[in-house]
Amino acid sequence: MAFFRRADVLGLIAAVVTAASPVFASDPCADFVPQPKPQNASRDIIGQDIDQIMDRGFMTFAVYEDYPPYSWEEKGKPTGIDVEIAKIIAEYVGVDARFNFVAAGENLDADLRNNVWKGPLIGGAVSNVMMRVPYDSAYSCRVEQVVFTGQYMSESIAIAYSTDDYPDGGPVPAYFRVDTVAVENDSIADFYLTRFAGGQTAAGVRRYPTMEDAMQALADGEVMAAMGPLAQLEHGVVDGIAVHQPPLPGFAKSKWTLGTGSHFAYRGLSYTVDDAIFSALSDGRITAIFESYGLTHQAPER
Numbered sequence: 498m499a500f501f502r503r504a505d506v507l508g509l510i511a512a513v514v515t516a517a518s519p520v521f522a523s524d525p526c527a528d529f530v531p532q533p534k535p536q537n538a539s540r541d542i543i544g545q546d547i548d549q550i551m552d553r554g555f556m557t558f559a560v561y562e563d564y565p566p567y568s569w570e571e572k573g574k575p576t577g578i579d580v581e582i583a584k585i586i587a588e589y590v591g592v593d594a595r596f597n598f599v600a601a602g603e604n605l606d607a608d609l610r611n612n613v614w615k616g617p618l619i620g621g622a623v624s625n626v627m628m629r630v631p632y633d634s635a636y637s638c639r640v641e642q643v644v645f646t647g648q649y650m651s652e653s654i655a656i657a658y659s660t661d662d663y664p665d666g667g668p669v670p671a672y673f674r675v676d677t678v679a680v681e682n683d684s685i686a687d688f689y690l691t692r693f694a695g696g697q698t699a700a701g702v703r704r705y706p707t708m709e710d711a712m713q714a715l716a717d718g719e720v721m722a723a724m725g726p727l728a729q730l731e732h733g734v735v736d737g738i739a740v741h742q743p744p745l746p747g748f749a750k751s752k753w754t755l756g757t758g759s760h761f762a763y764r765g766l767s768y769t770v771d772d773a774i775f776s777a778l779s780d781g782r783i784t785a786i787f788e789s790y791g792l793t794h795q796a797p798e799r
Contacts, residue, residue, distance in 0.1 A: 525634035525635040525637075525638060526634075526635075526638035545623075545625050545759075545760055545762070545763045545766065546763055546765070546766070547590070547763065547765050547766045547769055550590065550592055550625060550766070551590065551591060551592060553592075554592050554593060555587070555592050555593040555594070555595050556586075556587055556590060556592050556593075556594065556595070556625040556626065557595050557596070557597055557624040557625045557626070558579075558580075558583040558586075558587075558594060558595070558596050558597065558624055558625065558626050558627070558628055559596075559597045559599050559612040559613070559623075559624035559626070559627040559628065560575070560577070560579050560580060560583065560596055560597070560598060560599070560628050560629070561579075561598070561599060561600075561601060561629060562598035562599060562600055563598075563707075564577070565577060565709065565729075565732055566578055566728055566729065566731075566732040566790050566792060567579045567628075567629060567728070568580050568596075568598070568628070568629075569598075570598065575596045575598075578650075578728070578786055578787065578790060578792070579628040579629055580594075580596065581786045582628065582649055582774070582777070582783060582786065583596070583626070583628055585773060585774075585777045585782060585783070586626065586647070586757075586770050586773045586774070588773075589769070589772070589773035589776065590769060590773070597612070597621070597622075597624050599611070599612055599621075605630075605631065605636075606640065608627070609627065609630070609640060609642070609643050609758055610642075611623075612624055612627050613627050613642070613643050613758050613759065613760055614642035614643060614760050614761065615642075623760065625759065625760075625763075625766065626647075626757050626758070626759050626766075626770055627757060627758040627759070628757055629755050630643075630645060630755065630756055630757055630758040631753050631754065631755055631756075632645050632648050632753075632754045632755065632756045632797075633753075633754075641761060642760070642761050643758045643759070643760070643761060644758070644759050644760070644761050644763075644764055644767040645756060645757075645758055646756060646757060646759070646767045646768065646770055646771035646774075647756045647757035647767075647770045647771045647773070647774040648754050648755065648756035648774070648797040648798070648799045649755065649756055649757075649774045649777075649778065649783055649797060650754075650755050650783070650787075650794060650795060650796075650797050651752055651753065651754050651755070651795040651796065651797050651798065652726050652727065652728060652752070652753055652755055652795065653726070653727050653742060653751055653752035653753075653795060654685070654686060654689075654724065654725065654726060654727070654742075654745060654748065654751045654752075655724070655725070655726070655727040655730050655740050655741065655742045656668060656669075656678075656722055656723070656724050656730075656740070656741060656742070656743060657712065657715060657722060657723045657724075657730040657733070657734065657738055657739070657740045658715075658721065658722040658723075658738070658739060658740075658741070659715065659718070659721055659722070659737060659738060660737055660738070660739050661737060662676070662721040662722075663721070663722075666741070667722075667739065667740075667741035667743060668721070668722050668743075669743045669744070670689075670690065670693050670694075670698055670743075670745060670746070671693075671694065671697075671698070672701075672722075673690060673693075673698040673700075673701030673702065673722070674694070674697045674698050674700060674701060675700075675701065676701050676721045676722065677701050677703055677719075677720040677721050677722070678690065678698075678701050678702060678703065678720060678721065678722040678723060678724055679703050679704075679705055679710075679711035679712070679714045679715055679719070679720040679722070679723040679724075680702055680703070680704060680705070680711060680723070680724050680725060681704075681705060681706070681707055681708045681710075681711055681725055682704040682705060682706060683704075684708070684725060686724040686725050687702065687704060689724075689745070689747075689748055690702050690724065693746075693747065703719070703720050708723075708725045708726070708729040708730075708733070709729075709732075709733060711723045711725065711733075712729070712730065712732075712733025712734075712738075713733070715733075715738060716733070716735050716737075716738065727740065727742065727793065727795070728787075728792050728793075731791060731792045731793060732790065732791070732792065734791075752795075754797045754798050754799075755797065756774070756797065757770050757774070775799075778796070778797075778799075
């Protein structure tokens with residue numbers, strides 16, 4: 498279900514938390530037992546070698562559908578931050594960018610399986626590169642079929658609020674024992690506020706199908722605040738709304754790094770993607786993309 502989770506965080510957290518044994522800080526792969534090699538998993542991967550991509554003149558990118566400000570279609574035209582960054586990658590390779598808009602699967606493993614290394618069970622095909630893939634060193638050890646490179650941003654949880662309701666500054670989570678706050682249904686902000694302080698803040702939570710709807714509810718005065726990823730909050734800001742990032746007690750992972758994923762058999766492609774991202778980070782092109790959407794670019798950990 499698309500709105501149950503976005504691959505940038507929930508699937509990653511679940512995967513790391515449910516690992517069979519502890520991860521060692523000095524070597525995140527120290528406890529990893531290699532997986533059985535996948536069988537009969539080679540369909541739909543023709544043309545992913547970088548030389549073949551250059552010969553055919555285009556490369557394909559998997560981006561999430563209906564997911565502003567990151568990726569969506571506007572009058573049939575691919576739009577969003579991830580789309581613009583993908584175009585930078587394609588330009589660096591010297592080919593055109595083509596986009597496969599995909600729905601989020603039930604977890605990150607499923608997204609990578611369907612869009613990077615195996616393909617969906619019915620219809621569709623893998624893409625050369627998947628955008629908005631969260632990077633975690635421990636998780637990358639567990640998924641051998643994918644190479645994780647091209648980290649281009651960090652995302653973090655923030656709170657948007659009505660300046661009329663909070664003239665002296667933004668709220669902190671404890672306020673939502675009484676005050677109302679909009680969240681995307683079944684999002685990480687929803688889970689956090691439902692459980693914070695023994696569930697005391699659950700009373701203030703108002704759930705909406707998407708973060709866009711949550712921000713619209715804030716703009717319409719239905720709620721006093723909204724909580725979710727910083728970029729999505731900033732994308733929905735209108736007059737009378739401000740955004741801040743207060744401390745979030747008990748939040749295990751309130752900030753995460755996002756990059757790209759590509760098929761493990763084509764490491765040359767993944768390294769080229771990383772070179773393209775590094776170049777665009779270094780000369781400010783990625784920061785400029787965020788600014789063009791009115792957003793803050795948080796530099797990734799690379």
